[in-house]
Amino acid sequence: MSKLEFKQVTRNFGANKVLRGVNMTWEAGQLYGLLGRNGAGKSTLMKIVNNRLFPTAGKVLLDGKSVTENADAQNRIFLMSAAMLYPGDSRIEQLFTLTREMYGSFDDELAAHLAKAFGLDPHQRFRKLSTGYRTIAKLIIALCVPCEFVMLDEPVLGLDANNREIFYQELANTFASKPRTFIIASHLIEEIENLVTHVFVLDGGTITLDEDVADLTAKGRVVTGPTALVHEWLGGTCTLREVALGGMLTAYTLDAPLEKPVPAGVTVGGMDLQQMYLELTRNGGEVDEA
Numbered sequence: 001m002s003k004l005e006f007k008q009v010t011r012n013f014g015a016n017k018v019l020r021g022v023n024m025t026w027e028a029g030q031l032y033g034l035l036g037r038n039g040a041g042k043s044t045l046m047k048i049v050n051n052r053l054f055p056t057a058g059k060v061l062l063d064g065k066s067v068t069e070n071a072d073a074q075n076r077i078f079l080m081s082a083a084m085l086y087p088g089d090s091r092i093e094q095l096f097t098l099t100r101e102m103y104g105s106f107d108d109e110l111a112a113h114l115a116k117a118f119g120l121d122p123h124q125r126f127r128k129l130s131t132g133y134r135t136i137a138k139l140i141i142a143l144c145v146p147c148e149f150v151m152l153d154e155p156v157l158g159l160d161a162n163n164r165e166i167f168y169q170e171l172a173n174t175f176a177s178k179p180r181t182f183i184i185a186s187h188l189i190e191e192i193e194n195l196v197t198h199v200f201v202l203d204g205g206t207i208t209l210d211e212d213v214a215d216l217t218a219k220g221r222v223v224t225g226p227t228a229l230v231h232e233w234l235g236g237t238c239t240l241r242e243v244a245l246g247g248m249l250t251a252y253t254l255d256a257p258l259e260k261p262v263p264a265g266v267t268v269g270g271m272d273l274q275q276m277y278l279e280l281t282r283n284g285g286e287v288d289e290a
């Protein structure tokens with residue numbers, strides 16, 4: 001099984017230390033969410049995998065071999081992003097042909113199905129499309145390339161709610177019928193929560209969370225009650241954040257001592273992925289200069 005490994009991947013832009021030793025592994029046949037605040041370095045990371053940028057230090061390995069200036073590896077990796085440009089006056093169908101020439105094959109049947117589902121006429125010129133339809137054209141290409149690792153950087157940028165729903169459904173369908181690895185960088189966590197099986201959070205230049213969604217949602221708890229009682233029940237367990245209001249406390253935790261009886265006056269509720277992500281990255285975002 002193929003895998004992509006990040007080993008201490010570091011990237012500076014002058015004094016701006018964006019990636020500070022990223023370690024993670026993308027396995028074959030997975031649907032990953034890559035989460036992080038604006039400016040956390042998600043696009044930078046994806047561009048490094050795709051050779052649009054090079055690391056200051058560290059490596060990205062595909063099946064043990066560096067992806068840097070490695071044409072064989074690059075043929076197995078695809079990046080869809082807002083920055084993707086296409087030559088001048090090309091029609092969508094010409095872009096499909098161009099992609100086939102570059103990557104060796106292209107799923108014409110799926111492309112025709114997706115164009116119909118989204119209501120995109122492949123004879124149209126890319127340049128003349130609206131922002132949303134340009135994204136749709138790029139998404140169709142990303143779902144039809146024969147690559148084993150497909151990175152989607154903000155895939156629903158400019159898409160209305162109906163088209164976002166079509167995209168999530170079609171992605172789930174194509175993933176089920178032909179498993180490959182998708183990595184989705186998105187801010188719309190509640191929309192991808194039911195789609196992705198594993199999430200990475202990039203914060204402060206490193207991966208601060210690397211967990212299966214099912215494990216996370218099983219573990220996340222919001223504990224509310226009188227401060228002393230909440231602290232007593234938690235008994236020193238690690239919390240993501242505590243918010244005090246008057247004598248009451250709300251604590252967010254992934255380590256609640258669920259085996260202990262909950263004292264009267266304390267409530268323990270679930271925490272969804274969006275809430276967990278907010279608590280994990282509350283002080284993150286743009287990396288401060290060291």
Ligand SMILES: Nc1ncnc2c1ncn2[C@@H]1O[C@H](COP(=O)(O)OP(=O)(O)OP(=O)(O)O)[C@@H](O)[C@H]1O
Nearest residue numbers: 013016018036037038039040041042043044045286
């Ligand atoms: N080519 C570049 N030259 C200089 N700085 C850059 C360059 N590309 C990215 N940066 C900086 O790197 C940091 C991370 O940017 P990046 O676009 O990777 O973040 P992101 O997580 O994708 O953000 P967003 O969610 O807002 O798209 C930012 O501070 C950005 O200004």
